[in-house]
Amino acid sequence: MAWPRDLSAASLPPTYAASGEPAPTGTPLRGEAAADVAVIGAGITGASAALHLAAAGASVRLLDAEAVGAGGSGRAFGQVVPYLRREPARVLADLGTEAGERLIDAAARVPALVAGLVSRHAIACDLDSHGLIFAAHSAAGAAMLHRRRRAWAERGIDLPLLDAGEAAVAIGGGRYRAALIEPRGLSLNPLAYVRGLARAAVAAGARLHERSRVTAIARRSGGWQVDLRDGRILCDRVIVACGIELGAILPALRLRVLPLRVHEAATACLPPDMLAGALPRQRALTDTRRLPSGIRRTGDGRLVVTLPGPIAGSRVGDLPDGLARLRALFPRLKDAAFAETWSGWVDLTPDQYPRLVEPIPGLLVGYGLSGRGLGLGTALGRALAERAAGVPADDTPFPGADGPARRWFPGARLAAAVAAASFRRIDAWQARRDASPSSPGRNGP
Numbered sequence: 001m002a003w004p005r006d007l008s009a010a011s012l013p014p015t016y017a018a019s020g021e022p023a024p025t026g027t028p029l030r031g032e033a034a035a036d037v038a039v040i041g042a043g044i045t046g047a048s049a050a051l052h053l054a055a056a057g058a059s060v061r062l063l064d065a066e067a068v069g070a071g072g073s074g075r076a077f078g079q080v081v082p083y084l085r086r087e088p089a090r091v092l093a094d095l096g097t098e099a100g101e102r103l104i105d106a107a108a109r110v111p112a113l114v115a116g117l118v119s120r121h122a123i124a125c126d127l128d129s130h131g132l133i134f135a136a137h138s139a140a141g142a143a144m145l146h147r148r149r150r151a152w153a154e155r156g157i158d159l160p161l162l163d164a165g166e167a168a169v170a171i172g173g174g175r176y177r178a179a180l181i182e183p184r185g186l187s188l189n190p191l192a193y194v195r196g197l198a199r200a201a202v203a204a205g206a207r208l209h210e211r212s213r214v215t216a217i218a219r220r221s222g223g224w225q226v227d228l229r230d231g232r233i234l235c236d237r238v239i240v241a242c243g244i245e246l247g248a249i250l251p252a253l254r255l256r257v258l259p260l261r262v263h264e265a266a267t268a269c270l271p272p273d274m275l276a277g278a279l280p281r282q283r284a285l286t287d288t289r290r291l292p293s294g295i296r297r298t299g300d301g302r303l304v305v306t307l308p309g310p311i312a313g314s315r316v317g318d319l320p321d322g323l324a325r326l327r328a329l330f331p332r333l334k335d336a337a338f339a340e341t342w343s344g345w346v347d348l349t350p351d352q353y354p355r356l357v358e359p360i361p362g363l364l365v366g367y368g369l370s371g372r373g374l375g376l377g378t379a380l381g382r383a384l385a386e387r388a389a390g391v392p393a394d395d396t397p398f399p400g401a402d403g404p405a406r407r408w409f410p411g412a413r414l415a416a417a418v419a420a421a422s423f424r425r426i427d428a429w430q431a432r433r434d435a436s437p438s439s440p441g442r443n444g445p
Ligand SMILES: Cc1cc2nc3c(=O)[nH]c(=O)nc-3n(C[C@H](O)[C@H](O)[C@H](O)COP(=O)(O)OP(=O)(O)OC[C@H]3O[C@@H](n4cnc5c(N)ncnc54)[C@H](O)[C@@H]3O)c2cc1C
Pocket: 040, 041, 042, 043, 044, 045, 046, 063, 064, 065, 066, 067, 068, 069, 070, 071, 072, 073, 074, 075, 076, 077, 078, 079, 080, 081, 212, 213, 214, 215, 241, 242, 243, 244, 245, 249, 262, 263, 264, 343, 344, 345, 346, 347, 369, 370, 371, 372, 373, 374, 375, 376, 377
């Protein structure tokens, strides 16, 4: 699949680009270069891998077809969640107790990993550690939050569960049935974060090359050759962390990830009286709809909102829907408008678990962060670096190629588009049903 034009570095969201870490400058690679490790893709996964390798003394070339953060990393909503998409019991059933526990534990540790890197490398990314809030938009959503709370209580983690009144106070509005506070979660400016990781990797000795698209990877005696349009790298090991472009670089892994488009919008900086009371404690709110539903307050007084919209193609997300949600949730925002909108692609695996595979010795591939890559991508990058440094596969928390569903079927994209449309209808129906006069329940905005 060609890299869509609107995902070039020029289309990175100004909301993120204008604050925090400046863009690092990496010159295109021309001619021949040598390295211990070539890292392909300067998103969070690749930048984290390059940083951990360079800090351990390896010589590293970090390459990106566009610019640091130009993929999903620089366009994300911005929450660092300490768990996987699937609940712990399902993870254990899918991956087995040992592998499942390792992955659950790795995910639980990602906020500490991210916060540690931000602090150690003084990354200016508007990190907020007041936690996240998950709200129930329906009775089924409330039941799901109760289950999540019980699952974490069994693991010794107490997540405060708020009733409808408490949820309205914590959120600053809305008519949600319940809300779960996740005190471990973080929110941040994702573009500034990935830029900071890349800056730290360069400071540790990595060489950064932007506008350097890899066209082929081949084995050669004693190592690998990575080809670019105007150059090549001879190296001992290769790390591939190129998000949805996986199949373009490694055709054998073509059906491992499905690219899904996710849409965001942001207001301009809002005056304090307009913002007063909106998300006063936790900066980021997500509700239990099937489709992404975040609303987040940035440090400089903007609201970032995840919009419903087409999961493929180039049409923008549903701005009127996002604005209506925002206004219903926070009536003071009746005059607010969006200043910009953008989108990015998520690399979804069929079972929604990320993977770390080594299809040929010395070729390490990380993929399938499935919309949870801000924290998990940081951890995956570190795991790739460790593997490149010789740590055995058994010691990594990320599953290999095995698992309940390894690859997508041809036509999965169409099926996903149909599923997304019906999820949107189900979400809306549930919210309406639970708000009907015959229902004792309450719903979201
Ligand atoms: C709108 C949106 C909202 C999201 N919100 C969240 C969130 O709140 N929390 C969360 O945890 N996750 C979120 N995600 C998911 C998260 O952003 C991703 O999981 C994560 O950024 C993936 O990082 P990555 O480094 O693996 O891939 P990417 O960031 O996609 O990086 C891949 C890089 O590889 C480069 N590349 C591709 N092909 C080549 C090539 N041939 N040669 C050289 N370079 C190449 C690309 O230019 C790109 O920079 C969101 C994603 C989107 C799109």
